[in-house]
Amino acid sequence: MKEVKQPLQQTASKEQEDYKAVFLKKGTVCNRQSVYISGDTQKRIYQIVGVITGKQVSIGSFIDNVLEHHLNSYKEVLSTLYREEIQKGIINPPKENEE
Template sequence: MEEVKQSFQQEKENYKAVFFQKRTVCNRQSVYISGEIQKRIMQIVGVITGKQISIGNFIDNVLEEHLNTHNDVLSALYWEEMQKGVFDQPKEKNV
């Protein structure tokens, strides 16, 4: 049981190190998310970090981790679509 507690404690520390780190965000862009998700993230980040990390930092960290974790699949999907070329695009339907 103690091993499980230690393992979970380590998992929490790893999570904090990856997702709750300050970072410099250059070339900012606006992105829209649902109000419900924004409220949840605001509450989580505010409470856990004592408002030391912005919502934008957290979202940037989450997206970077997602892109890194799924890089192989995303690359394969990307290249599959790129290989179709311009001439293999579906024809537009007349409405």
């Protein structure tokens, strides 16, 4: 059987559209909370998101989209790590300093 390969440009275009659909979509950030990121990271995000979306998507929406994707992508790993840490505290409570 012959393997059908998509042209590199078509694959790149699909990746770009997928990226835009996931990360560069407008959203409303409800129940807002302040978080701090480095100034350099903020500048990079501002430049990238501002240029690509024509300033139609906010930095907050982009960061919220990235974090939501990350949490969904790694939910099993995060759940396992979380359960392991919770069990450590319940089964083996920390020892008090004996002085």
